[in-house]
Amino acid sequence: MARHWIKVISISYCLLLNGCSQTSKDAIDTIVASVAGKSPPISLKEIEATPYAALIAHLNDNAEALMILTWIEPSTPAKTYKWLSADKEMLATKAGRIVKTINLKAGNLSAIISEQDDPLSLNILLPDVKRTWSYKLSWSPGYHRQYSATSRFSILGKETITHFERALELVHISENVSLSEIDFQYTNHFWLIPSSGEVVKSQQHPYPGADTINLLLPHFFMGSTNG
Numbered sequence: 001m002a003r004h005w006i007k008v009i010s011i012s013y014c015l016l017l018n019g020c021s022q023t024s025k026d027a028i029d030t031i032v033a034s035v036a037g038k039s040p041p042i043s044l045k046e047i048e049a050t051p052y053a054a055l056i057a058h059l060n061d062n063a064e065a066l067m068i069l070t071w072i073e074p075s076t077p078a079k080t081y082k083w084l085s086a087d088k089e090m091l092a093t094k095a096g097r098i099v100k101t102i103n104l105k106a107g108n109l110s111a112i113i114s115e116q117d118d119p120l121s122l123n124i125l126l127p128d129v130k131r132t133w134s135y136k137l138s139w140s141p142g143y144h145r146q147y148s149a150t151s152r153f154s155i156l157g158k159e160t161i162t163h164f165e166r167a168l169e170l171v172h173i174s175e176n177v178s179l180s181e182i183d184f185q186y187t188n189h190f191w192l193i194p195s196s197g198e199v200v201k202s203q204q205h206p207y208p209g210a211d212t213i214n215l216l217l218p219h220f221f222m223g224s225t226n227g
Contacts (some may be wrong), residue, residue: 055067059212097199
């Protein structure tokens with residue numbers, strides 16, 4: 001696991017620095033293309049051979065894509081993880097939730113702002129964690145800035161899913177999102193490890209009217225992305 005952290009950090013500094021040379025940028029593009037640019041379907045063997053932490057994503061029913069972890073941003077109560085595709089699409093996730101997107105063709109989530117902690121980051125399976133959450137959403141295209149949203153979570157029970165070549169028993173959580181200002185509702189789904197509340201799989205609409213983004217975390221990196 002140590003090699004993942006070293007390589008993630010080493011390419012991320014250059015991604016974030018304006019003074020990064022063209023040679024270094026080209027090298028990064030080559031790394032991302034070679035690792036994330038695999039043809040679907042992506043096998044467990046391919047993922048385990050990848051020298052970087054990875055995430056599998058697909059939009060609606062489109063082919064799945066491999067995204068690599070390029071940056072870890074310290075934050076509380078959960079860190080923010082930034083994932084990059086071969087097409088330079090970026091997702092930022094926090095406790096399994098998509099909190100920002102960049103370069104998605106149909107539109108992008110600009111920000112989620114809240115004075116409350118996301119219940120997913122507190123292990124929503126614990127009995128003392130509230131199952132409601134209020135926050136503000138900003139997205140594009142259009143001038144959609146800080147629309148008030150309320151989420152209500154429901155625990156739907158345990159389900160067995162096929163996670164590559166093995167079966168996993170996970171807890172299925174639904175999240176009903178309401179935006180009263182525009183009279184809009186939608187539902188997200190998360191599948192969590194029962195013992196820790198970590199998100200392994202999800203089906204999310206990052207903002208109202210957005211396409212469904214399906215995320216799957218490979219098993220070798222589970223245990224790190226919710227902390």
